[in-house]
Each structure stands twice: as C-alpha cells, then as structure tokens.
Amino acid sequence: MLLGKAKLRVGPNREPRRMFGTVQDVTEGKQAEREHRIAETLQRSLLPDRLPELPGILLAARYVPAGGDMRVGGDWYDVVQLPGGHVGLAIGDVAGHGLRAASTMGQVRMALRAYALEEPSPARVVRRLDQLVSRLLGSEVVTLVYLVVDLDSGMVQFANAGHPPPLVVEAGGHVRYLEHGLAPPLGCDHPELPAEATFRLTPGSTLLLFTDGLVERRGAPICAGLDRLARLAAACDDDVDALCEQLLRCMVGDDVADDIALLALRPVPLVGSRLVVRLPAEPRVLAPLRQTLRRWLREIDAAPDVADDLLLACGEACANVIQHAYGAKEGGLEMDLAVRDGTAEVTVRDHGSWRRPSGVDGGHGLPLLRALMDAVKVQSGPDGTVVRLERRLSGGSRA
Amino acid sequence: MSDLAWVEEEQQGRLCLVRVHGEVDLSNAQDVAAAIGRAVGQEARRLVVDLTDTTYLDSAGVALLLRLATRLQARRRQLRLVVPFNSPVRRVVEFTGLPRVIPVETRLEDALAHRDETLPDDSR
Numbered sequence: 262m263l264l265g266k267a268k269l270r271v272g273p274n275r276e277p278r279r280m281f282g283t284v285q286d287v288t289e290g291k292q293a294e295r296e297h298r299i300a301e302t303l304q305r306s307l308l309p310d311r312l313p314e315l316p317g318i319l320l321a322a323r324y325v326p327a328g329g330d331m332r333v334g335g336d337w338y339d340v341v342q343l344p345g346g347h348v349g350l351a352i353g354d355v356a357g358h359g360l361r362a363a364s365t366m367g368q369v370r371m372a373l374r375a376y377a378l379e380e381p382s383p384a385r386v387v388r389r390l391d392q393l394v395s396r397l398l399g400s401e402v403v404t405l406v407y408l409v410v411d412l413d414s415g416m417v418q419f420a421n422a423g424h425p426p427p428l429v430v431e432a433g434g435h436v437r438y439l440e441h442g443l444a445p446p447l448g449c450d451h452p453e454l455p456a457e458a459t460f461r462l463t464p465g466s467t468l469l470l471f472t473d474g475l476v477e478r479r480g481a482p483i484c485a486g487l488d489r490l491a492r493l494a495a496a497c498d499d500d501v502d503a504l505c506e507q508l509l510r511c512m513v514g515d516d517v518a519d520d521i522a523l524l525a526l527r528p529v530p531l532v533g534s535r536l537v538v539r540l541p542a543e544p545r546v547l548a549p550l551r552q553t554l555r556r557w558l559r560e561i562d563a564a565p566d567v568a569d570d571l572l573l574a575c576g577e578a579c580a581n582v583i584q585h586a587y588g589a590k591e592g593g594l595e596m597d598l599a600v601r602d603g604t605a606e607v608t609v610r611d612h613g614s615w616r617r618p619s620g621v622d623g624g625h626g627l628p629l630l631r632a633l634m635d636a637v638k639v640q641s642g643p644d645g646t647v648v649r650l651e652r653r654l655s656g657g658s659r660a
Numbered sequence: 661m662s663d664l665a666w667v668e669e670e671q672q673g674r675l676c677l678v679r680v681h682g683e684v685d686l687s688n689a690q691d692v693a694a695a696i697g698r699a700v701g702q703e704a705r706r707l708v709v710d711l712t713d714t715t716y717l718d719s720a721g722v723a724l725l726l727r728l729a730t731r732l733q734a735r736r737r738q739l740r741l742v743v744p745f746n747s748p749v750r751r752v753v754e755f756t757g758l759p760r761v762i763p764v765e766t767r768l769e770d771a772l773a774h775r776d777e778t779l780p781d782d783s784r
Contacts (some may be wrong), residue, residue, distance in 0.1 A: 344663035344682070378663070544687035548664055551683070551716065569748050576718050580686040629719060632755040 300363045301326050304337075304520075307367040313342050314546075316538040316553040317531055318412060321501040323509060323523040327358075327474070328516070335362030335403075336472045336522040337370050341377050346412055346552040349377045349386075352470040352524050353405035353424065365401050369394065369447070373407065383407045383420040384457035387444060391422065395450035403447040406470060413555045415462045415528060420455045422447050425473055425487070428494060432465030432530070436491045464530035464560065467501060469494060474521035475512050486512070501525040531557040536598040541591065542583045542611060550579055550596065561600050563654055571605055571652050574633040578609040578648045581626050586613030586646065604635070605652050612645035664688050665714075669699035675772065676704035681713040684721035693724040707732060708771045710742040717749040722756045729762045740764070740771040 267282045312320045322338050335355025343349050355362045372393050376386045394403050408419035423446030426438040444455030476486030493511050497504050505523050540546040558568040582594045597608040630637045636651040665682035678699050684692050732739045741764045743753050765771040
C-alpha cells in the first residue's frame with residue numbers, strides 16, 4: 262500500500278513556486294495496525310463479559326489495552342464460581358504481545374476454568390497449567406496468580422506462578438502484599454508441586470490483583486511502583502469500582518505503555534447495618550444466597566442450631582418466591598437481614614402475584630417456616646408479597 | 661448434575677446404597693432425583709439413601725424423597741433413610757413429617773441391617 266503526500270509552496274502573490282512530494286510504502290504499518298485491532302478484539306472477547314453476582318461481595322475488574330503500537334498483550338483475569346460456595350480468582354500475563362499472546366491467553370484461561378472446577382487446591386491447578394503450557398503451548402512464559410476464596414469463612418488459598426503479589430487492603434487502611442505461595446512462571450515444567458499459602462480476608466478488606474503494566478514504569482524499579490500502588494490503595498476508601506478507576510488514573514494516566522488487567526474483591530461487612538440483597542428470582546441464586554446468609558449468621562454469632570433454622574427458613578421463603586411469585590415472567594426477590602434486641606429479623610419480598618392468596622406454598626413451605634421460626638408474618642398485596650421471619654438468637658432450640 | 665450436590669452409589673446384591681453429598685435445593689432437586697433413579701438398578705429390592713454428607717436439604721429435596729418413596733412402594737421395594745442426630749438436615753426431615761412415610765435411621769449400619777419381612781427380599 263502506498264501513501265502519497267504533497268506540499269505546495271507559494272509566493273507573495275500566491276503564485277506557485279515549488280512543490281514537494283513524498284510517496285511512502287505503508288503496507289507494514291497498516292498491517293501492524295490491523296493486527297493490533299484484531300488482537301485487541303480477540304483479547305476483549307476472551308475476557309469475561311461480566312462478573313458473577315455474589316451477594317455480600319463487591320467485585321470490579323478493568324482491562325486496559327496498551328495504546329498506539331503493537332503492545333496489545335496477553336493479560337487476563339477471571340472469576341470462576343466453584344463448588345461449595347467457593348470462588349476462584351485468577352489474573353495472569355502471557356509474555357509477548359499481539360495475536361499469539363492473546364490466543365495463548367485464551368487457551369490458558371479456559372484450561373484454568375476446567376482445572377479449577379476439578380481441583381480444589383490452587384497449587385494443583387497451577388501445576389496442571391504448568392504442564393499444559395510446557396508441553397502443549399511451546400516456549401511461552403506465562404505468569405499467574407490463582408486464589409480460591411471461601412466466601413463463608415473468608416479463608417483464601419493461593420499459589421503464585423511468578424506473578425506480581427496480590428495486595429490486601431484491610432478495612433483500617435493497613436496494606437500488605439501476599440508474598441508467599443511463590444512458584445516459577447508457567448512453562449518451566451517445574452517438577453515439584455508449587456507452594457501454596459493461606460490467609461484470611463476479613464470483611465471490609467479488599468483483595469487487589471493486577472498485572473505488571475500497573476506498576477512498571479520505564480526507568481523505574483518495579484518496587485517503586487509497588488510502593489506507590491500500596492500507598493494509593495491505602496488512602497482510597499471508596500467502593501471497589503471507584504478504587505480501580507482511581508488506581509488506573511493515578512498509576513498510569515493516559516500513557517498506557519503495557520496492557521493492564523486489574524481485579525478487586527471485597528467482602529462487605531454484613532453485621533452492624535441492615536443488609537439488603539436483591540437478586541433475580543431464579544433457582545440458581547439460592548446457593549449464593551445461602552453463602553451470604555452463612556456469613557451473616559457467623560458474623561452475628563448465631564448458635565449452630567439457630568443458624569441452621571434460619572438458613573432453612575430463609576431458603577424456603579426465597580424458594581417460594583422463585584416458584585410461585587412470577588409464573589413465567591422474570592422478576593426479582595429482595596432479602597433484608599437485621600438483628601434487633603437479640604432477634605434475627607429476615608424479610609423476603611417480591612413484586613409478583615401469587616397463585617395462592619396465602620402467599621406461601623400450601624405444601625411444606627408455611628408449616629415448615631412456622632416450625633422453625635418464632636414468628637412468621639405473610640402479607641400479600643397488589644405490589645407483591647412480604648414474608649417476615651423472626652428468630653431469637655439465644656434460648657436454645659425450638660424443637 | 662450441578663456442582664452443588666453429587667450422588668455416589670454402591671450395589672451390594674439386592675441392596676443399593678446411595679450417598680447424597682452436598683446441598684439439595686430447588687435448583688438441583690430434579691437432577692438429584694434423576695441421579696438416584698439411575699443408581700437404582702432393576703435387581704435392587706432395597707434402597708438406602710444416606711444423607712450423612714448432605715449439608716442442606718429444603719422442601720424441594722424432601723418432596724423428591726417423598727416421590728421416590730411413592731414410586732418404590734408401588735414397585736414393592738423398600739426405602740430407608742440415614743440421617744445422623746447431629747445432621748444439619750435433621751430438622752427439615754423431622755418438621756416435614758418425613759419419618760412417618762419413610763423409615764429414618766440415625767446410623768448407616770442400622771439401615772443396612774434392617775429388613776422388612778413383608779416385602780420380597782429374596783437373597784439379600
């Protein structure tokens with residue numbers, strides 16, 4: 262492809278004096294630009310198009326491609342919902358740039374999802390990825406940190422294959438990097454099982470995963486970037502979405518030299534204030550709802566038998582909404598949790614119309630709720646149904 | 661089946677033991693019912709459903725057990741449940757009156773040892 266440019270120089274009376282011209286072969290440049298566009302499109306299509314909705318958990322992520330030249334790379338992040346109410350978080354970086362890096366990234370990401378569903382241990386997932394990258398993907402080098410978070414207890418297990426360490430920002434602003442659980446990058450065919458480390462993520466703390474593009478500056482050591490990131494993150498008391506925005510703005514600005522992926526997770530403290538959870542009225546939300554309830558019950562210090570009763574009663578009330586409130590229509594359910602004078606108060610609300618005026622399934626639903634709770638009130642109106650449950654937190658079992 | 665629950669089966673002659681692991685709710689009760697249905701072979705005369713490793717069971721799960729009981733009764737097969745004393749699903753099982761329909765044992769050994777003489781149970 263040829264690109265021609267011409268300039269005309271004129272005299273005082275606008276008479277043409279001289280013409281300059283250049284003709285340039287821009288084939289390579291155009292091709293490079295095209296490949297950059299394809300790689301960027303491919304990469305975006307390989308990243309999760311939305312993050313899972315986890316009640317009681319704030320999640321935010323960003324991917325910023327490098328500007329201008331061929332620097333679109335193989336950075337990625339992923340959030341995988343695992344059995345038993347666990348969630349897997351991954352962030353990684355494939356060395357190199359362009360189409361090849363983006364496609365390797367896609368393969369590693371899918372392999373991680375598959376292994377994560379089978380293997381509860383992050384170290385084993387990392388080891389299998391190392392074998393995959395070493396044996397099938399050739400000479401690529403991939404760094405990755407993979408964490409499994411137990412949303413109920415806040416326990417986090419992780420393994421780190423040569424990636425910058427995750428940052429934890431505690432609710433009080435104290436920050437620390439998770440420098441344990443270190444193993445060589447993927448693709449080294451490391452013979453040993455990688456190290457694994459554990460820590461507890463307390464409610465209100467933020468777990469921040471990022472790729473090196475966020476902390477690396479030409480001519481500055483990476484530890485300077487890490488220090489700066491820790492300072493900025495400690496000073497920010499916003500929600501996780503605003504935190505990501507602010508970190509990108511302050512750390513990078515408009516000059517994006519390398520691509521950047523960023524993932525933040527924060528368990529919201531459930532105790533103290535009123536907790537409201539809004540979810541679509543679909544069977545798949547029941548398990549994550551129980552997860553939130555278990556965390557709340559733990560935080561309000563409910564005795565195990567009281568916790569089991571509340572878990573079951575809330576589950577029944579929500580299952581009733583899912584089954585009966587909306588027919589074939591889509592709709593939402595709202596659960597409201599509070600503790601007043603030593604009594605747990607749970608309100609489950611919908612905006613549908615029930616097939617039965619009682620509002621609750623005539624089978625086991627309502628009698629079961631009454632057997633489990635100290636008080637059950639059901640109010641049905643044109644705007645929907647409200648089920649109010651109360652259970653004293655002390656005073657032993659009701660059976 | 662969903663990630664929430666899975667079933668494990670063991671055939672001992674005419675006895676079929678099905679262990680239900682994990683959580684059973686409205687979202688997966690049908691899948692769990694189908695998995696139990698597949699596990700019970702033609703020859704099985706006695707079925708023991710062990711809920712020792714079931715960490716959550718709601719009324720959709722209870723309904724699946726009741727449907728299973730009705731079906732097995734029509735085919736003259738025995739069904740027993742195992743629910744330990746300290747099981748988190750103990751209360752839902754009791755409060756829904758399930759033991760009035762299906763015999764519930766607290767120990768697996770008792771469920772395995774029990775035989776109802778009124779039902780055909782040739783061999784074992």
